[in-house]
Amino acid sequence: DAKTTQPTSMDCAEGRAANLPCNHSTISGNEYVYWYRQIHSQGPQYIIHGLKNNETNEMASLIITEDRKSSTLILPHATLRDTAVYYCIVRFRPMETGANNLFFGTGTRLTVIP
């Protein structure tokens, strides 16, 4: 699986959009970009994933560059409850590998400020 690079920490004002970048310059053509977050001491929570097109769900938007070497997770209106560590993970889907392992790095610690 491709390696990802994320900033160690970021701050965001409550109510503003939080934009979390991720570099994955060695991503291969059929690897997906996944985002998870971990709120203090809890198990990680799935946010969103995508292959090449931009994706949006009720939690966030995922913007993937045309060359797929980087992506940005957008939380449109950050709240205090969005304070967490956000993990960007690049991996194959299980039908390509027979398993669905996630390789977590250290992620970005997002702090939403009142």
Next chain:
Amino acid sequence: NAGVTQTPKFRVLKTGQSMTLLCAQDMNHEYMYWYRQDPGMGLRLIHYSVGEGTTAKGEVPDGYNVSRLKKQNFLLGLESAAPSQTSVYFCASSDFNEQFFGPGTRLTVL
């Protein structure tokens, strides 16, 4: 629908003791996983299973054993606990896209 549950939530062991962590899921997922998370670090995969009766090694399998006798359960065993195994242990199960995580088990080995 409880999702993924883990038993126990906390445990303190002495070096050399053994224990089993239980993970249960009610989503009929084929895939299940055990991770550990040390302070300030991301999760690391210990073992995983792609179906009932199957297990495979992950990134850090040494010192642990697992069993998947029933589809809904995934057990993680420590035969002889060591202080280096002090960690928070997370279980997860998945469909093709999303992994669902349990609340974690905080284990301290003295």
